[in-house]
Amino acid sequence: TFSYGTAGFRADGSTMAPAVCRAGIVAALRSLKLGGAAVGLVITASHNPVADNGVKIVDADGGMMSQAWEPFSDALANAPTPDALLQLVLQFAKDEGITLGGGHSAQVLLARDTRPTGEYLLHVAVKGISTIVGSVALDMGILTTPQLHWMVRNKNRGLKASEADYFTQIAESFRHLLELTPDDKGIDDLNEKLIVDGANGIGGLKLEQIKSNLARLDILVRNSGKEGEGILNERCGADFVQKEKVLPLGFGPNDVGVRCASFDGDADRLVYFHVTSPSKTSVDLVDGDKILSLFVLFIREQLDIINGEDNKGLLPTRFGVVQTAYANGASTEFLKNLGLEVVFTSTGVKYLHKKALEYDIGVYFEANGHGTVLFNDEFVSRLESLTARLSEAAGSPQHQAASRLVAASQLINQAVGDAISGMLLVEAVLQHKRWSFQNWCDLYTDLPSKQLKVKVKDRTSIVTTDAERKVCQPSGLQELIDKEVVNYSHGRCFVRPSGTEDVVRVYAEASTMEAAESLAKSVAQHVERILGFC
Numbered sequence: 366t367f368s369y370g371t372a373g374f375r376a377d378g379s380t381m382a383p384a385v386c387r388a389g390i391v392a393a394l395r396s397l398k399l400g401g402a403a404v405g406l407v408i409t410a411s412h413n414p415v416a417d418n419g420v421k422i423v424d425a426d427g428g429m430m431s432q433a434w435e436p437f438s439d440a441l442a443n444a445p446t447p448d449a450l451l452q453l454v455l456q457f458a459k460d461e462g463i464t465l466g467g468g469h470s471a472q473v474l475l476a477r478d479t480r481p482t483g484e485y486l487l488h489v490a491v492k493g494i495s496t497i498v499g500s501v502a503l504d505m506g507i508l509t510t511p512q513l514h515w516m517v518r519n520k521n522r523g524l525k526a527s528e529a530d531y532f533t534q535i536a537e538s539f540r541h542l543l544e545l546t547p548d549d550k551g552i553d554d555l556n557e558k559l560i561v562d563g564a565n566g567i568g569g570l571k572l573e574q575i576k577s578n579l580a581r582l583d584i585l586v587r588n589s590g591k592e593g594e595g596i597l598n599e600r601c602g603a604d605f606v607q608k609e610k611v612l613p614l615g616f617g618p619n620d621v622g623v624r625c626a627s628f629d630g631d632a633d634r635l636v637y638f639h640v641t642s643p644s645k646t647s648v649d650l651v652d653g654d655k656i657l658s659l660f661v662l663f664i665r666e667q668l669d670i671i672n673g674e675d676n677k678g679l680l681p682t683r684f685g686v687v688q689t690a691y692a693n694g695a696s697t698e699f700l701k702n703l704g705l706e707v708v709f710t711s712t713g714v715k716y717l718h719k720k721a722l723e724y725d726i727g728v729y730f731e732a733n734g735h736g737t738v739l740f741n742d743e744f745v746s747r748l749e750s751l752t753a754r755l756s757e758a759a760g761s762p763q764h765q766a767a768s769r770l771v772a773a774s775q776l777i778n779q780a781v782g783d784a785i786s787g788m789l790l791v792e793a794v795l796q797h798k799r800w801s802f803q804n805w806c807d808l809y810t811d812l813p814s815k816q817l818k819v820k821v822k823d824r825t826s827i828v829t830t831d832a833e834r835k836v837c838q839p840s841g842l843q844e845l846i847d848k849e850v851v852n853y854s855h856g857r858c859f860v861r862p863s864g865t866e867d868v869v870r871v872y873a874e875a876s877t878m879e880a881a882e883s884l885a886k887s888v889a890q891h892v893e894r895i896l897g898f899c
């Protein structure tokens with residue numbers, strides 16, 4: 366049974382064809398529903414093993430497909446016979462007021478990552494799309510997931526939308542941000558060297574293409590995705606580094622002291638790390654929460670310059686931060702101590718992104734490194750006209766701060782989290798602040814945390830509430846978790862069914878690693894006992 370889950374359908378690549386074909390049908394119908402606007406379809410299984418594959422649909426605004434269409438997508442993917450499938454399509458088209466074979470023609474942009482099953486599945490998706498009369502499928506090639514999201518968004522806004530345009534936009538806005546680095550902070554003494562773990566996926570290949578155009582950065586790509594360098598996501602990549610907190614393959618004692626970044630297989634996640642000592646494989650990790658915190662400090666600084674600390678100046682701004690229950694408790698405390706509005710959503714970018722859109726500037730990140738900074742359209746108009754007004758006083762602190770925000774809004778992907786453009790914003794902010802990796806790391810100390818996966822008979826029997834921080838079913842489980850948590854200093858623990866794997870995830874946090882592990886283990890045992898281990 367396929368379920369659209371946290372980020373589309375995923376399974377062993379060799380079993381994905383039916384779901385991919387049907388996702389093609391959904392994508393074409395979605396485009397028709399939106400008056401023929403371009404929608405996207407990406408073939409990827411992100412950080413999952415190379416044998417897996419998946420498919421997800423990008424909505425016309427460049428974000429995730431409307432959640433309202435997920436039940437139909439599930440039903441279609443699981444339709445048992447061709448006739449049942451046809452009936453579902455006809456009924457759904459009728460319910461949604463979609464005219465088949467009439468007025469508009471559907472337009473679907475496709476892309477895939479580097480997985481071996483990708484090319485075949487892309488053809489299958491095209492077949493699905495072409496079942497809807499008059500639809501057009503445009504293969505954009507092998508891309509990072511965020512590149513395709515960016516293209517769909519730009520195309521529907523009548524903006525330049527090719528891959529070359531994407532590269533030009535991020536390289537130029539990055540250069541512009543660096544030019545706006547305050548002079549009074551002296552000449553650049555930040556280490557220009559950056560080593561990037563490309564997870565043997567598409568992100569490394571794209572970075573190789575663009576790196577020579579990136580000012581003031583000396584980038585070395587490892588696990589680059591080139592033939593023979595290694596296996597996609599195997600002991601490398603952002604998910605591996607963030608979860609295991611050890612060096613990815615290809616990194617070692619010679620890298621001590623160098624700033625390192627890691628992408629996941631489709632380059633929509635980003636984490637940073639440092640090799641701690643020549644004799645150890647452990648890393649100092651900067652995860653999504655700390656990337657978020659760095660961005661927040663940078664944006665706050667610019668807003669304070671423009672508005673004064675009471676936010677009553679030239680550009681009153683609703684500034685918000687969105688996290689999930691997986692955010693380290695120390696990061697949330699840090700952000701709240703800055704006086705920021707921090708809100709929580711369920712796991713999955715589709716929830717975080719939607720919430721972040723409610724602000725003038727909304728920053729969201731999952732701890733695993735997926736996130737971005739969203740600048741609301743109306744706010745960008747106000748910001749641009751302010752920048753134009755202030756240009757008579759070009760070079761004034763306020764003009765510079767406003768220009769930095771404009772450049773940041775052009776650099777960081779407005780459609781979805783993007784490892785490449787996110788990394789460039791990190792690099793620009795570190796330059797701006799003249800911060801070493803260590804300064805960044807020392808912002809706050811993460812509480813030790815542990816994640817476990819529990820295989821159970823039916824993970825969907827767990828129902829959660831309060832942004833997944835509390836279990837409401839099966840009854841009694843939350844009380845057992847609460848009883849465990851009170852035994853631990855700084856203890857926090859929650860469980861939820863994964864939306865991408867057939868497991869229940871257990872997350873625990875406490876003041877020591879041993880305590881976090883013990884809390885996670887005790888709660889995992891309760892889950893196994895109540896739900897039935899399998």
Ligand SMILES: CC(=O)N[C@H]1[C@@H](OP(=O)(O)O)O[C@H](CO)[C@@H](O)[C@@H]1O
Nearest residue numbers: 371372713714731733863864865866
């Ligand atoms: C704990 C964790 O990292 N969960 C990930 C994972 O979702 P699950 O629903 O937990 O399987 O994959 C999602 C898609 O990549 C990502 O958005 C999410 O953060």
Ligand SMILES: [Mg+2]
Nearest residue numbers: 411629631633
């Ligand atoms: Mg990914």
